[in-house]
Amino acid sequence: MKTERFLPWAVGALALAAAVFAAKAPGKVNGFDVDAFARLPVLEGGRVKPVDSVARNSLLMIRSQQSFRYDGRGVGADEWLLDVLFRPQRADQQPVFVINDPDVLGLLGLRQTADRYFSFAAIAPHLGEVEQQAMAAQRLDPKQRTRFQGAVLNLFERVYLYYRLKNTVQVQGGPPLSAELKAPGAPGADQRRAALVDLGVFRPLPPLAGQRPDAWRSAGEALQQAAAGTVHPGLDPLARLGAAWSSGNPAGFAAATADLRAVSASAHPRALAMARDEIVFNRAQPFYVGMVIYVLALLALFVSWAWRPVLMRNTAFALLVAGAVVHTAGLVYRIILQGRPPVTNLYSSAVFVGWGAVILGVILEAMYRKGFGTAVAAASGFASLIVAHHLAGDGDTMEMMRAVLDSNFWLATHVVTITIGYSGTFLAGAIAIGYTLRKHLASNLDDGTTKALASMTYGVIAFALFFSFLGTVLGGIWADQSWGRFWGWDPKENGALLIVLWNAIILHARWGGFARERGIMAMAIFGNIITSLSWFGVNMLGVGLHSYGFMDKAFWALSAFIGTQLLFIALCLVPRRFWAGGGEAAAGPGPKATSGSRA
Amino acid sequence: MTKGIGRSLLDVLTSLKTTIVCLAALMVLVVACTLAQVNLGTLGAVNQFMRAWIVWWDVPRTDLTLPVFPGGALVGLVLAANLIAVQLSRLERSWKKVGIWIAHAGLILLVLGEFVSAAFQVETRLAIEQGQTVNYVESPREQELALIDTTDPKFDDVYGVPESRLAHGGTVAIPGTPVSLRVSAFYPNAALRNRGPSDPPSGATQGVGTAVAVAPLPPVTRDDDVNTVAALVEPVVGGRSFGTWLVSNALGAPQGFISEGHSYKLAMRPRREYLPFSMTLKKFSHDVYPGTDIPKNFSSLVHIANPSRGEDRDVLIYMNQPLRYLGRTYYQASFGKGDTLSILQVVQNPGWLLPYISCVLVTLGLLIHFGLMLRRSVRKQMKTMQQEAA
Numbered sequence: 001m002k003t004e005r006f007l008p009w010a011v012g013a014l015a016l017a018a019a020v021f022a023a024k025a026p027g028k029v030n031g032f033d034v035d036a037f038a039r040l041p042v043l044e045g046g047r048v049k050p051v052d053s054v055a056r057n058s059l060l061m062i063r064s065q066q067s068f069r070y071d072g073r074g075v076g077a078d079e080w081l082l083d084v085l086f087r088p089q090r091a092d093q094q095p096v097f098v099i100n101d102p103d104v105l106g107l108l109g110l111r112q113t114a115d116r117y118f119s120f121a122a123i124a125p126h127l128g129e130v131e132q133q134a135m136a137a138q139r140l141d142p143k144q145r146t147r148f149q150g151a152v153l154n155l156f157e158r159v160y161l162y163y164r165l166k167n168t169v170q171v172q173g174g175p176p177l178s179a180e181l182k183a184p185g186a187p188g189a190d191q192r193r194a195a196l197v198d199l200g201v202f203r204p205l206p207p208l209a210g211q212r213p214d215a216w217r218s219a220g221e222a223l224q225q226a227a228a229g230t231v232h233p234g235l236d237p238l239a240r241l242g243a244a245w246s247s248g249n250p251a252g253f254a255a256a257t258a259d260l261r262a263v264s265a266s267a268h269p270r271a272l273a274m275a276r277d278e279i280v281f282n283r284a285q286p287f288y289v290g291m292v293i294y295v296l297a298l299l300a301l302f303v304s305w306a307w308r309p310v311l312m313r314n315t316a317f318a319l320l321v322a323g324a325v326v327h328t329a330g331l332v333y334r335i336i337l338q339g340r341p342p343v344t345n346l347y348s349s350a351v352f353v354g355w356g357a358v359i360l361g362v363i364l365e366a367m368y369r370k371g372f373g374t375a376v377a378a379a380s381g382f383a384s385l386i387v388a389h390h391l392a393g394d395g396d397t398m399e400m401m402r403a404v405l406d407s408n409f410w411l412a413t414h415v416v417t418i419t420i421g422y423s424g425t426f427l428a429g430a431i432a433i434g435y436t437l438r439k440h441l442a443s444n445l446d447d448g449t450t451k452a453l454a455s456m457t458y459g460v461i462a463f464a465l466f467f468s469f470l471g472t473v474l475g476g477i478w479a480d481q482s483w484g485r486f487w488g489w490d491p492k493e494n495g496a497l498l499i500v501l502w503n504a505i506i507l508h509a510r511w512g513g514f515a516r517e518r519g520i521m522a523m524a525i526f527g528n529i530i531t532s533l534s535w536f537g538v539n540m541l542g543v544g545l546h547s548y549g550f551m552d553k554a555f556w557a558l559s560a561f562i563g564t565q566l567l568f569i570a571l572c573l574v575p576r577r578f579w580a581g582g583g584e585a586a587a588g589p590g591p592k593a594t595s596g597s598r599a
Numbered sequence: 600m601t602k603g604i605g606r607s608l609l610d611v612l613t614s615l616k617t618t619i620v621c622l623a624a625l626m627v628l629v630v631a632c633t634l635a636q637v638n639l640g641t642l643g644a645v646n647q648f649m650r651a652w653i654v655w656w657d658v659p660r661t662d663l664t665l666p667v668f669p670g671g672a673l674v675g676l677v678l679a680a681n682l683i684a685v686q687l688s689r690l691e692r693s694w695k696k697v698g699i700w701i702a703h704a705g706l707i708l709l710v711l712g713e714f715v716s717a718a719f720q721v722e723t724r725l726a727i728e729q730g731q732t733v734n735y736v737e738s739p740r741e742q743e744l745a746l747i748d749t750t751d752p753k754f755d756d757v758y759g760v761p762e763s764r765l766a767h768g769g770t771v772a773i774p775g776t777p778v779s780l781r782v783s784a785f786y787p788n789a790a791l792r793n794r795g796p797s798d799p800p801s802g803a804t805q806g807v808g809t810a811v812a813v814a815p816l817p818p819v820t821r822d823d824d825v826n827t828v829a830a831l832v833e834p835v836v837g838g839r840s841f842g843t844w845l846v847s848n849a850l851g852a853p854q855g856f857i858s859e860g861h862s863y864k865l866a867m868r869p870r871r872e873y874l875p876f877s878m879t880l881k882k883f884s885h886d887v888y889p890g891t892d893i894p895k896n897f898s899s900l901v902h903i904a905n906p907s908r909g910e911d912r913d914v915l916i917y918m919n920q921p922l923r924y925l926g927r928t929y930y931q932a933s934f935g936k937g938d939t940l941s942i943l944q945v946v947q948n949p950g951w952l953l954p955y956i957s958c959v960l961v962t963l964g965l966l967i968h969f970g971l972m973l974r975r976s977v978r979k980q981m982k983t984m985q986q987e988a989a
Contacts, residue, residue: 046888203890214889275695367980372916382753400888410919425678448983455976462972473709482919484930484946486954487713489645490886494633498626507624512615538633 011300012318015293019326023284029079031250036257037241038078039273041264043216044202046400050275052282055200057082060163062158063096063117070094073428079166086176086242088166089187092120097158101151107133120162123155125548130156145353167199169219171341176246177219178239184227196220204260205234206268214266234263255352275336280436284328287351291385293323294358297378303373305389313371316553320365320374323381323504331355338398341412344417345399349535352416356423357430360460368452376430390557410478418471418496422531424464424497429528429565431457432521436572439579454517457524464527465503472496488556495534522572530567612684628654628671639775643820650717672717679710681894698968704961708953716952719854723872725943727880728936736927736945737869742828742848745871746773746780747864749855760868760885762787766829778863781833783843788826791849801845802831808845822970828867834858851876875925881913882943885934897931899941916943959979 014144025035038052067076075094083091095117099105105112108126123130135155137149145153166172170180170464171192180189196218206223207215217225222232237259264272297319305314331351335342343349359491361377391397435453438445474495480486487493506523509515515523536558616963628917635644648654650962651670669677676920682703692700741762748756758773765771765785771781784802791811794801798812808831829847838856846867853866857874860987879902886895898917903910903924916922922929926950932944941964 043890046891046893210815216889218890367977400891400893447661462969466962466969469965470958470962473954473961476954477958478919480951480954481921482930484921484928484944484948486948486951487718489629489634489636489649491636494629498629501622501626501629505619505626508615508619508622512619514616514619526653539739595680 004314005149007166007311008314008316008318012322014320015296015319016325019284019293019322021291023280023287023391026076028250029076030275032245033250034076034078034082034256036066036254036327037082037259037274038559039272039279040204040257041206041268041271042202042204042258043214045396047398048274048399049396050270050279050282051081051111051202051204052078052275053396053425055332056282056515057145058161058201060098060392061097062162067119068094068096073242074242082163082245084162086171086245087167091166093121097123097155099151099155101148103148103157104151114260120159121490122578123159123199123247125158130159152478160200164199164201166204167195169196169204169238173194176242177235178243180223181226181231181235181239184223187228191194193220193223196223198226204238204270206264208232208267236258237263275339281333281337284333285334287388290327290330291382291389293319293326294378294382294578295386297323298382301375301378304371305459310318313374315372316378317365317372319357320378320381321362323378324355324362325384326357327351327358327381329416334398342417343415344411345397346536347388347397349415349419349422350384350388350391353423353426354381354419355533356429357381357384360427360463362425364442364456364460368456370449370452372434372449372453372456376427376434380423380426380430410474414471414478416471417474421464421466421468421471421496421499422535424460424467425503425527425531428457428460428524428528428532431460432524432572433528433568434523436525436568440571450517453522457520458507461503461506461527464506465500468496468499468503472500488551491538492534495538498530499527499534502527522569525565525569525572527564532565534559609684612681613688614681615685616683617677617681621674621681624669624674624957625678626718628674630669632671634912636963639820642698643743672714675710675713676952680726682707682710682779693973696968698964698966698971700964702961702964702968705930705957705962708957708960711789712950712953712957715946715953719950720946722950723945723947724932725878725944725945727878727941729880729883729897729939729941730875732782732879735873739869740907741870742826742827742867743831743870744780744846744870745833745853745864745866746776746778746834747853747866747894748861749864750861753911757871759871762828763833766830770835776861777836777887779835781835783833784831786813786815786829788818789812789847790816791827791829803843803845805842806844806849808854810845811845811850813845814868832865834865845929874927875907876903878903880941883934883938885938897934897941898912899931944983 001568038050038055040051041048042051042054043049045056057225059067059068059077067074068080069075080091080094080096083094094116097118098116099110099118099191101113102115107129108118108123110118110122130152132147133152137145139155140149159435163172170177174180174188174192175186180186180192181211183189197218200218200220203218203221205219207217207485208214219235222235225232226235237256239257240252243261244250244256246456261272264391275585292361297316298310300316300319303318304310331342334351338344342355343354357380358377361373361380363373364376365373367373431453434458435450437448438453472493475496476486478490479490479493504521506515506520506527509523510520536576540555540558602732631654632644632648634984635647639647649671653666654668654675656667659661686700686703704711722739722771724739725736725897727733727734743759743761744765746760748758756775758772759778759793760780765782766787768782768785770779770781782794789814801808801811801813803811804807811910813829816827825848827847827849829845829849831843831845833843833858834839839858841856841858844865845853846865848866853864855864868870880899881902881959882900884898884900886897887893888895897918899913900913900915901922904982905911914922915931916931918931920930926947926949928934928946928948930946931941933942934940935942
């Protein structure tokens with residue numbers, strides 16, 4: 001009995017310990033303290049962040065991953081960025097460009113290989129062609145582009161980002177920064193400085209004491225000022241850092257990073273602290289770790305159906321709680337880091353929807369103790385974090401808020417409540433799917449669990465109706481505050497309204513006795529379709545005031561999701577005699593009259 | 600017999616099935632309206648599906664127009680009637696149901712608010728350049744034919760003839776002046792271009808219109824498009840004609856004639872409404888995040904002068920922070936001319952407060968209802984758990 005109580009929690013604690021361990025700083029790379037470089041604060045995308053975030057997001061955009069293997073060992077994003085900045089001839093050989101589209105590969109004269117990663121050097125001979133095709137595609141409306149055109153434009157954008165990164169600190173193929181600093185009057189130096197100003201991706205030099213806090217300098221601007229007589233104290237260490245990296249001098253590299261750090265520490269100490277906090281978040285990857293723990297919870301639950309049910313079910317629950325702790329910690333950390341409510345873009349809405357579903361699932365499990373809450377919570381937590389993971393490929397997930405969205409009050413009220421509404425609707429759908437699968441797979445069903453499932457679904461739908469209604473109306477009020485229309489029938493508003501209407505229909509159908517247990521379950525699964533369309537589908541329409549996050553890649557994923565949901569609805573609605581556990585019930589007179597009573 | 604019909608009508612009206620059918624119909628309309636926005640623009644789609652009593656379908660390749668679905672207005676009306684009827688006839692009046700009562704009352708208010716907005720909401724805009732003083736708002740879509748008496752250099756007397764009056768045709772007497780305008784043609788939307796040798800004459804005998812060819816077009820539906828309204832008018836003073844003029848918002852400068860010592864100008868321009876006060880734009884600011892093009896903030900610092908109320912003050916209008924003044928609300932909407940022109944969206948909606956009240960009511964009602972439900976469910980759960988334990 002004791003093992004069944006304590007072992008599960010020990011497993012949960014172990015998972016948490018592993019999550020903390022993941023946040024540990026990495027060791028040195030070939031004797032270079034790359035970590036010290038990664039922590040340096042820079043300004044990019046309108047906010048201060050560690051250079052590590054720039055490296056990770058750039059590599060994520062170019063390769064869809066935050067690290068890769070090259071020369072028989074793993075290369076992290078920071079090391080890669082150092083090569084791109086200061087040793088481009090090496091970076092050009094590294095396979096960082098992911099290309100999936102066969103037509104684009106054909107254009108480049110490349111074959112489809114087992115790994116879909118190619119180096120810049122492999123693409124370079126065909127750059128003119130790529131640019132020409134991409135420019136042709138760019139003139140078209142995104143919706144009218146062919147798959148090839150979308151893919152070639154995407155490749156071009158990534159190559160362009162790579163090109164800009166290479167020309168951030170020093171002009172590629174030109175003299176290194178140290179030489180530029182020594183000879184400001186060298187032939188062509190003026191043009192090179194102008195090129196750096198134009199192309200630089202991030203601004204590495206902090207504002208000095210007495211300057212405006214957003215007066216960060218790019219390398220090009222600092223060189224222009226140096227030529228005019230004012231030398232930024234960070235410029236020389238930056239030049240030494242580059243020289244040390246490209247010549248393989250770890251001691252010089254360490255000294256240069258320390259000097260750069262000292263410049264930040266004296267000029268802008270807050271930036272250093274912000275960069276330090278963010279790098280912890282980058283390394284911990286709480287949403288990725290949480291995703292893994294949710295999978296483990298699901299696996300433990302599957303095992304429980306075959307072996308030691310109580311022990312494994314408790315273990316699954318403990319793992320779910322551990323996952324929820326990591327997920328919550330990540331969410332809270334992000335809120336503090338960004339100084340914003342949890343939902344600011346599509347990515348964070350996915351993280352938050354999953355979180356809401358998990359927390360609700362934990363509560364349901366604590367109330368009913370049937371293993372069902374764990375199953376749906378872990379599954380929806382995992383699914384939404386997977387979605388978030390794929391949405392993160394667009395770059396910085398903590399980008400600055402556009403003017404109209406720049407309102408913490410409304411983000412905190414409207415966006416958060418509506419997202420909780422999504423969570424609830426998805427959770428109800430997940431429970432209904434669980435109900436369907438159980439009916440088909442389990443041979444002996446106890447009535448108590450079935451009843452518990454029905455009342456869980458009902459309760460969660462009521463919860464979802466409340467939050468989606470409140471969120472929708474708050475959205476209307478925000479709209480009234482910002483452009484004078486309480487309700488404009490904008491696609492996103494309509495999507496939210498559909499969720500409200502659908503949940504209202506389910507509840508009224510139940511109260512009126514028009515839909516019984518199975519009907520309610522099928523309707524709850526259909527709620528998944530409506531919510532996914534409202535959440536992502538309207539972004540694909542590309543009209544209206546809310547279409548800030550246009551995306552087309554997700555179209556197939558969304559279609560596949562809807563297909564599976566329709567399949568579940570069909571499974572839910574097939575007559576009882578096809579159910580594994582429903583054979584006897586088919587002989588009965590049908591649902592009892594009590595289900596018609598109104599709540 | 601009639602009693603029977605009334606009876607069954609009442610049954611339908613108080614049926615929960617009607618509620619569900621209405622909600623489902625509303626879902627269909629919302630989906631259709633959303634998809635139609637891709638082609639029709641938001642306003643066109645809303646007018647076709649949500650603000651209509653009946654949704655009509657133009658059968659392709661024929662002139663037939665068939666009613667295919669109840670429109671949003673009809674569904675909303677039935678839903679509201681159904682809500683009220685159910686509330687009064689079926690729902691028990693007990694404390695257990697108090698949450699439902701409050702929530703439904705809030706919903707009725709919400710539907711009512713949407714009807715009020717549809718009927719009374721007027722959206723105009725106010726474009727103002729830095730340093731400029733403006734005392735009128737303009738309609739974003741409707742045009743008017745303005746007859747401006749510019750005799751006195753200190754002020755202009757303006758008489759506006761709305762589009763709808765021009766469409767009516769005939770002779771329009773301009774009140775307060777001896778001028779009347781004979782409207783000989785009106786085009787709700789048209790393409791204007793320089794008249795080539797093969798083009799038919801526009802019908803104008805005076806002004807720039809004589810060199811212009813007019814080709815009628817169907818009115819636009821998309822939100823950001825504006826109709827090119829054109830008309831042929833003949834000013835007549837005391838029986839004397841001043842020739843036929845082509846007026847259109849696509850023609851630049853106003854055209855003028857002189858009669859009895861008065862100089863008049865004719866101009867087709869966005870319909871204006873004059874305000875009882877004047878607004879001066881002191882400064883428009885447009886900030887971006889450093890190193891990006893992402894807008895951080897738009898704001899207009901305006902000065903309001905209203906002598907009749909003795910008001911003379913500065914107001915900062917910015918995103919999510921509109922100015923509510925004398926029944927109109929002024930929102931920062933857009934900008935132009937290298938950040939020196941600010942465009943404010945101006946909305947007049949007597950029902951603007953209804954959704955706020957409704958939101959509070961429904962939220963409160965649902966909280967009470969679901970709270971009571973949860974308490975019951977938890978109690979039941981505890982009881983079964985105790986039974987299991989025992």
